[in-house]
Amino acid sequence: xxxxxxxxxxxxxxxxxxxxxxxxxxxxxxxxxxxxxxxxxxxxxxxxxxxxxxxxxxxxxxxxxxxxxxxxxxxxxxxxxxxxxxxxxxxxxxxxxxxxxxxxxxxxxxxxxxxx
Amino acid sequence: xxxxxxxxxxxxxxxxxxxxxxxxxxxxxxxxxxxxxxxxxxxxxxxxxxxxxxxxxxxxxxxxxxxxxxxxxxxxxxxxxxxxxxxxxxxxxxxxxxxxxxxxxxxxxxxxxxxxxxxxxxxxxxxxxxxxxxxxxxxxxxxxxxxxxxxxxxxxxxxxxxxxxxxxxxxxxxxxxxxxxxxxxxxxxxxxxxxxxxxxxxxxxxxxxxxxxxxxxxxxxxxxxxxxxxxxxxxxxxxxxxxxxxxxxxxxxxxxxxxxxxxxxxxxxxxxxxxxxxxxxxxxxxxxxxxxxxxxxxxxxxxxxxxxxxxxxxxxxxxxxxxxxxxxxxxxxxxxxxxxxxxxxxxxxxxxxxxxxxxxxxxxxxxxxxxxxxxxxxxxxxxxxxxxxxxxxxxxxxxxxxxxxxxxxxxxxxxxxxxxxxxxxxxxxxxxxxxxxxxxxxxxxxxxxxxxxxxxxxxxxxxxxxxxxxxxxxxxxxxxxxxxxxxxxxxxxxxxxxxxxxx
Numbered sequence: 154x155x156x157x158x159x160x161x162x163x164x165x166x167x168x169x170x171x172x173x174x175x176x177x178x179x180x181x182x183x184x185x186x187x188x189x190x191x192x193x194x195x196x197x198x199x200x201x202x203x204x205x206x207x208x209x210x211x212x213x214x215x216x217x218x219x220x221x222x223x224x225x226x227x228x229x230x231x232x233x234x235x236x237x238x239x240x241x242x243x244x245x246x247x248x249x250x251x252x253x254x255x256x257x258x259x260x261x262x263x264x265x266x267x268x269x
Numbered sequence: 270x271x272x273x274x275x276x277x278x279x280x281x282x283x284x285x286x287x288x289x290x291x292x293x294x295x296x297x298x299x300x301x302x303x304x305x306x307x308x309x310x311x312x313x314x315x316x317x318x319x320x321x322x323x324x325x326x327x328x329x330x331x332x333x334x335x336x337x338x339x340x341x342x343x344x345x346x347x348x349x350x351x352x353x354x355x356x357x358x359x360x361x362x363x364x365x366x367x368x369x370x371x372x373x374x375x376x377x378x379x380x381x382x383x384x385x386x387x388x389x390x391x392x393x394x395x396x397x398x399x400x401x402x403x404x405x406x407x408x409x410x411x412x413x414x415x416x417x418x419x420x421x422x423x424x425x426x427x428x429x430x431x432x433x434x435x436x437x438x439x440x441x442x443x444x445x446x447x448x449x450x451x452x453x454x455x456x457x458x459x460x461x462x463x464x465x466x467x468x469x470x471x472x473x474x475x476x477x478x479x480x481x482x483x484x485x486x487x488x489x490x491x492x493x494x495x496x497x498x499x500x501x502x503x504x505x506x507x508x509x510x511x512x513x514x515x516x517x518x519x520x521x522x523x524x525x526x527x528x529x530x531x532x533x534x535x536x537x538x539x540x541x542x543x544x545x546x547x548x549x550x551x552x553x554x555x556x557x558x559x560x561x562x563x564x565x566x567x568x569x570x571x572x573x574x575x576x577x578x579x580x581x582x583x584x585x586x587x588x589x590x591x592x593x594x595x596x597x598x599x600x601x602x603x604x605x606x607x608x609x610x611x612x613x614x615x616x617x618x619x620x621x622x623x624x625x626x627x628x629x630x631x632x633x634x635x636x637x638x639x640x641x642x643x644x645x646x647x648x649x650x651x652x653x654x655x656x657x658x659x660x661x662x663x664x665x666x667x668x669x670x671x672x673x674x675x676x677x678x679x680x681x682x683x684x685x686x687x688x689x690x691x692x693x694x695x696x697x698x699x700x701x702x703x704x705x706x707x708x709x710x711x712x713x714x715x716x717x718x719x720x721x722x723x724x725x726x727x728x729x730x731x732x733x734x735x736x737x738x739x740x741x742x743x744x745x746x747x748x749x750x751x752x753x754x755x756x757x758x759x760x761x762x763x764x765x766x767x768x769x770x771x772x
Contacts, residue, residue: 254298261305 212264216256223252283341286348289330289356290396296322297389304382312382316371316729319385323364323392330356330396334754344464345403354608354755355399355532358615361740362525363392365619365733370517372727373626377515377634379425388521391417395529402465402540404453404490407533411449411497414529415442418522422514428634434513441506445496452489459483465540472543487541491548494537497530500589501558504582508570511578512636519574520622523581524615531588531611535604538596545596552593556689559586560696567703573625573710574636576703577618580662583696584614590689591677598684605756606676612751613661613669613744620658620737621707623730624651638710645712648726652711654734659704661741664697669744676752 191198230237230245259265284291300318307314330353338349367388374380390413397410419442423435453463459482460467468487471479496503511519541548563583570576591607625636627648645652661668674697681690726734744751 251298254301258301258305 209267212259216259216264219252219255223249281341281343283339283348285329286333286339286341287346289326289360290393290400292322292326292329293360293389293393293396296326297386297393300389301383301386304386307382310380312371312380312385315382315385316367319367319389320364322389323360323367327357327360327364330360340402344466345406346397346400347402348400350755350757351532351535351604351608352400354604355528355611356396358528358608358612359392359395359399359525361612362521362528362615362619363388365616365623365736366517366521366525368733368736369520369623369626369730372729373517374424374515377425379515381424384421384424384518387417387421388518391421391521392525395525395532398529399532399536402536404456404463404465407536408446408449408453411529411533412446414526415446415497418442418518418526421518421521422510424515424518425634428513430513430634431515432513434510437506438510438514441496445493445503447493448489448496449493452486452491452493455482455486455489459486465536468540469543484544484547487537487544487548490537491534491552494530494534495555498527498534498589499582499585500555501562501582501586502555504559504563504585507582508566508575508578511581512572512574516574516622516626516634516636519577520619520626523577523618523622527581527585527588528611528615531585531592531607535592535595535607538592542596542599549593549597552589553686553689556586556589556593557692559583559589560692564696564699564703567700570703570706572637573641573707574622576638576707577621577625580700580704581618583700584610584618586696587674587677587693588614590681590686590693593689594677594680594684594686597686601683602680603756605752606673606680608755609669609676609744609748609752610673612755613673613741616737616740616744617658617661617670620654620734620741621662623733623737624655624658624711626730627651627726638706639714641707641710642715644710650731651726651734654738655711656708657738657741659708663701663704667745669741669748672745672748 191202226248227245230241234242296319299322300315303318304312304315333348334350334353334357336348338347340347367385370384370388371380374384392414394410394413394415394417398407398414401407401410419435419439422438423432425431457463459479460471468483471483474480492503496506499507511523514522538548560583563579563581563586567576567579567583570579588607588610591610595602595604595607624644625641627644641655644655657668661670664670664674674693678690678693681687681693
């Protein structure tokens with residue numbers, strides 16, 4: 154058991170090292186600044202990736218996830234409601250009700266407005 | 270149309286047994302709605318709704334303590350005496366913290382009404398942790414408690430210390446959760462189930478791979494829980510978080526969060542009873558380290574909240590001794606010492622934090638020991654109460670802390686854990702030095718800064734202090750019946766006998 158583990162680890166390290174060494178020996182070496190640029194769906198990068206984001210993005214992201222999950226949950230329940238019956242119906246109603254309270258709270262504290 | 274088509278309610282769904290948790294969660298929702306509809310900056314109704322809801326939930330939990338143990342929803346929840354008593358403790362911890370919150374938050378100009386729903390949901394999370402044997406349910410309860418507390422720790426948004434506290438708590442809490450989740454995944458791999466009851470079966474099966482997988486999974490789960498209970502060497506977050514968080518939240522963390530974490534640890538160790546030979550030695554050393562490091566580090570603290578944080582670490586060590594004694598000798602030792610100590614610790618700690626909350630002020634808050642200077646003149650009641658809590662925290666006869674330590678000491682001896690009993694006794698002696706620093710700051714020393722805060726004791730704080738003081742004394746006076754209630758009628762006789770001799 155232990156020997157098998159040691160052999161496994163050793164082979165893993167050797168294989169990794171050999172692969173890197175081999176590719177280093179075989180590949181051509183032509184440095185070019187364009188190769189180091191970050192690539193995002195075609196558009197050219199216009200600033201550093203570490204610039205500050207508006208904090209409001211996160212509120213929107215959280216609200217989006219919240220209702221995304223709700224939708225993802227409602228579809229399967231809607232399809233299976235015939236088998237699940239009234240108990241499941243009321244449980245889903247409770248679930249939506251809980252989210253509604255959260256939605257109203259977010260609306261009230263200004264989570265839906267972009268600039269404050 | 271078949272019957273199940275109309276209304277197929279799960280057969281073992283017992284609404285009343287789940288009642289306390291449902292009531293607390295629903296009260297949180299109602300409190301949030303009330304908070305949204307309230308008049309400007311008046312949280313009176315929010316506090317009122319919270320208090321009423323907590324009282325109802327506490328009564329529901331207490332009324333079920335005597336009923337036979339029962340699994341609900343296919344083992345997702347477990348209603349038994351231990352769970353009910355812990356639920357009552359969680360509710361009491363939340364109630365006491367809520368009582369002194371409003372005055373404190375107002376003084377600090379951060380009277381956001383959202384604090385109360387979050388505290389209620391954190392309590393509900395802790396209650397779930399005490400009443401389940403399903404690892405995923407336990408995890409969801411833990412996260413409900415933790416996520417609410419991350420937000421609450423950062424409640425004082427303009428204060429850098431509070432933000433630091435929230436961030437540190439969040440990062441280390443997430444780290445601990447990762448350990449726990451990995452452990453749960455391995456547990457599932459080993460047992461094919463998320464129910465803790467499967468441990469014994471797999472462990473005794475003799476299937477070697479399953480056994481080692483289970484052992485590693487259990488180890489990871491225990492590490493995650495050690496973070497949450499602040500055992501040494503997983504304690505480093507505690508002082509920073511307690512110091513930075515608003516004092517009422519720190520009180521709830523120190524009492525409620527600790528009770529919940531120890532309760533979950535109890536559930537896990539209870540299930541892992543067949544593996545006791547494996548986890549007892551490491552936890553034995555963790556207990557010794559926790560008691561020694563907690564008490565020694567507390568000696569050099571200059572900040573009242575940090576001092577209480579290290580005090581809470583050393584009390585976590587005493588609680589771990591009680592847990593180890595309980596599961597090393599399950600036939601001799603009952604739950605009584607653990608539950609009694611949890612109750613006593615909650616009252617003392619919340620009381621001590623409530624006294625410190627008189628140092629509240631807007632913006633940057635100083636909770637150095639000198640902030641308590643002259644307390645006996647400003648608020649004699651708070652100063653006397655502090656004396657009582659320190660009395661009890663040290664473990665001098667006359668208050669509940671003494672009985673708690675005595676019970677743990679006795680259990681440790683009964684379970685043949687003599688080194689732990691000795692370390693516990695020595696650690697208690699060492700703790701006298703730093704607890705007296707609190708008393709000295711409040712009664713003797715006069716090195717107060719020019720801006721030392723002078724907050725009058727408001728009604729809520731007074732009430733909370735009074736209840737905590739009554740709790741500390743009441744636990745001492747009514748120790749016999751209370752132990753009977755906590756440990757059940759079967760062991761009540763065995764528990765009562767040595768108590769008479771103490772009296």
